[in-house]
Amino acid sequence: MNEQEHxxxxxxxxxxxxxxxxxxxxxxxPLERLRLMYGRLLLDDxxxxxxxxxxxxxxxxxxxxxxxxxxxxxxxxxxxxxxxxGHFSCQDAHTLELKSxxxxxxxxxxxxxxxxxxxxxxxxxxxFFHAGAVSRNGKAVILAGTPRMGKTTLVMSLILxxxxxxxxxxxxxxxxTGEVFPFPRKINLREDTVERLSxxxxxxxIPSGVKPEEPEYAVDAEALPGxxxxxxxxxxxxxxxxxxxxxxxxxxxAPSNALFELAExxxxxxxxxxxxxxxxxxxxxxxxxxxxxxxxxxxxxxAVRGLVDGAKEARS
Numbered sequence: 510m511n512e513q514e515h516x517x518x519x520x521x522x523x524x525x526x527x528x529x530x531x532x533x534x535x536x537x538x539p540l541e542r543l544r545l546m547y548g549r550l551l552l553d554d555x556x557x558x559x560x561x562x563x564x565x566x567x568x569x570x571x572x573x574x575x576x577x578x579x580x581x582x583x584x585x586x587x588x589x590x591x592x593x594x595g596h597f598s599c600q601d602a603h604t605l606e607l608k609s610x611x612x613x614x615x616x617x618x619x620x621x622x623x624x625x626x627x628x629x630x631x632x633x634x635x636x637f638f639h640a641g642a643v644s645r646n647g648k649a650v651i652l653a654g655t656p657r658m659g660k661t662t663l664v665m666s667l668i669l670x671x672x673x674x675x676x677x678x679x680x681x682x683x684x685x686t687g688e689v690f691p692f693p694r695k696i697n698l699r700e701d702t703v704e705r706l707s708x709x710x711x712x713x714x715i716p717s718g719v720k721p722e723e724p725e726y727a728v729d730a731e732a733l734p735g736x737x738x739x740x741x742x743x744x745x746x747x748x749x750x751x752x753x754x755x756x757x758x759x760x761x762x763a764p765s766n767a768l769f770e771l772a773e774x775x776x777x778x779x780x781x782x783x784x785x786x787x788x789x790x791x792x793x794x795x796x797x798x799x800x801x802x803x804x805x806x807x808x809x810x811x812a813v814r815g816l817v818d819g820a821k822e823a824r825s
Contacts, residue, residue, distance in 0.1 A: 532623065653774055660750060674693065676691065768794070
């Protein structure tokens with residue numbers, strides 16, 4: 510599809526710490542989706558250095574031909590709509606070498622590519638991992654796990670119990686200070702999570718519409734009673750979630766194994782895995798690491814609380 514056939518809307522300028530990402534789309538639908546999920550990262554002021562060139566171009570023809578094209582400068586995504594899902598291919602933008610194939614709801618793919626673009630723009634300053642993160646008394650706990658292992662459910666349980674919110678899905682670790690930074694996009698909730706936490710979707714949540722056949726919702730953490738966004742803080746523990754069981758089970762694991770597992774959850778492919786592990790060892794190499802099977806949520810929250818309170822007592 511020829512980009513010159515379309516009039517681009519004015520670019521939305523998003524910012525994350527020292528990064529600014531401009532997004533340009535042929536229709537408002539992708540921009541509205543990103544504003545819904547990433548509105549807290551939006552910079553309303555234009556760059557003091559002048560206009561920011563768009564790093565992410567979206568050509569949206571879903572309504573007309575069922576096609577979506579995304580170009581982030583390094584990769585090109587081509588999506589063909591198939592009912593609620595789209596079949597997508599990912600190619601190297603310069604060589605057109607095929608990188609991956611798969612199925613994904615088109616607007617979910619837009620969100621994922623935008624996240625990768627933020628990560629690429631901030632690569633020199635931050636590590637980005639698929640993990641939740643919360644803090645208590647100025648100490649953070651990183652909660653890593655594959656999809657459906659309970660990251661969002663546990664993050665929600667912790668912030669409703671008084672912890673501060675960093676993220677439910679994107680743990681952001683400073684390469685300079687080793688601190689966990691907040692990444693306050695909205696929280697995506699599946700229907701089973703809403704039910705497990707006894708939340709009222711009518712009063713608190715906005716339907717996200719990402720997967721029409723599987724109801725999902727999005728909620729701003731600070732819209733929840735008593736919840737606030739965390740300040741950057743040092744990590745106190747690294748926890749790998751292993752799903753749900755009949756009872757809460759928290760077991761220590763070797764930091765060396767934990768670093769390998771965390772590296773595998775990197776949002777960006779690691780160009781030099783050995784160097785990445787070396788860089789991670791500085792802030793995380795001596796960090797207490799655990800595997801966690803969640804049981805009763807109140808019991809699980811207390812187990813995680815002990816990781817921070819216990820570390821504080823040990824230092825006293």
